[in-house]
Amino acid sequence: MKTTVVGSYPSFPSMETMMSGYYHHIDMYAGCLAESVDEQVRAGVDIITDGQTRGDMMTIFAQKILGMRLKGKPHIINELKLPESINLADTLKAKELAAGRAEIKAPITGPSTLFNFCINQYYDDTTEGVMALARVLNKEARFLDPHVALFQFDEPYFAVEYPEYAEELMKTLTAGLTKPVALHVCGKVHKLLPDLINLPVDILDHEFAANPGLFDVVKELDMKQSIGLGCVINNVDEVETVETIANRIRPAAEHFGTDRLYIDPDCGLRHIKKESAFAKLQNMVEAAKQIEKEFR
């Protein structure tokens, strides 16, 4: 059983750092990346991310994809291309800073979610645009493939509107990747799960803490994938006790066995205080160890 995170960590540059970024041309997010990695490692998380500190899950990608123009919301104004990696430098830096104490996961916003967030002024229809974006994000993933232990594609939009071409979409998105792939869909996915289990992914990651009834749906399904078990509420500062978290993990461990579980928060931690995020991760790691011991 491994512990991981979904993506974002609440480390933000101070006003002084931001102004230094302007006056002295320093990378104002370098410190945030270092802090995110340090805190995830100190909390004991097995598979960490770079903290996604450069922006929200849309902007990080939109500002680097050719054909997307940032004008308030991203506008798709031309054919979408990716001349160079969006996140390779930060991924390598995170790996360097982790120094073998944790593996690295690459969270990538999914094409359906990202496309539907943008204002489309180029593609004739959504399907064409989403598939074009899938090819772009696949290219990003292939840049990162040699350097990460795990991928996670984030598709919260699946819970809003599930595309009929989802299987083809995921095949395009994951083509050529050599590492395990997780699909993270937050929100109420009870009715969606029977479709999701048919997708060519290795891990299905969902918000089990915020949706306690979700596990009852999951355990009735004949699913091949491992489970990304969101077991910590990600958007309130109150820190759950080790016991509370362990109680959330235990039924899943009983049903699936610990080998098929990835333990993580429900979603990104960007919106809570740093102190809360760290304490939640610490308790989550402790709870996972406790369950691992119980089931050995």
Add this chain to the structure above:
Amino acid sequence: MISFAKEQQELSLGDVIIGGPVGKNPTVCFPTILFGKKFAILNDDNKARARELIDLAFQLSKETHVPFIFDVSIKKSEQVAERLDFISQVLPETMHFCVDVPVAEVRCDVLNYCGKHNLLNRLIYNSINLGMTDSEYELLQSNTPLSSIVLAYNPKDASTDGRVDILDTGAGYTDTGLINMAKDAGVKNLLLDTGATTFGSFAAEAIRSIPVFKDKWGLPTGCAIHNTVDAWKYLKTYRKENEKAYSHCDAISDAMIIAYGADFVIPGKINNMRSIFPAVALADMFVAEGASDYFGIEVAEHHPWSKLR
């Protein structure tokens, strides 16, 4: 070359006129003085050198008809009195000056000093920006400079929309936009700096923002595009053996923003002025001729185009 439906304000900064319809008035240069290690601590030698450079600026301005205002570099509180003393002694009494002060605390010291020594009417405050502290803003309201640069740096969104947002609404950082804050503090003359960023951080948006700002607010607009050139990694290496190339690149960057309608350029160290002043004059020649031919703008008599055709 460019014209705006929005009326473009003309401001008088001492004897220098800035702004107005594109092509009417010459672009104003803000060369930086007392910058760098050689001027870290003022002494008789480097003051003499500074006077030489100041005289050079006056000479080049006379030859090229490019008006200028000095941008005085002040990094620490202990430099405030000495540098402002020096400047107010060497410059003509009516000449305005700008202060290049990245640190909020030091900007407060500048305001206090200028307030005490009756210099607020000559001071162009550089700048009102996101890094302004509460105490700085409070002081700005009691020791109000006549003129200020307002810097459109938005760390969250470096697109033109983001830069507009920080001036217009505060972009979530402040309750109101930086322009309103400047006006509420009582600053009469506002100059907008689009905020030069490095390559890879939407550098071109600093240029593209110029006509957008002028169309929206009608205020004199420019930027220190020199900072993008200075931070360019390739040039940092290349210039070690080709220093002239750096001056040329610097001059080109200023010409580029003038072509987009800039009313002022902040071109960096005064040492480069032999390249910068003629380049600014050249760019101004094109812009003025285009404004006259195509838009029927009456070019000012003191403009390089009027003098050097």
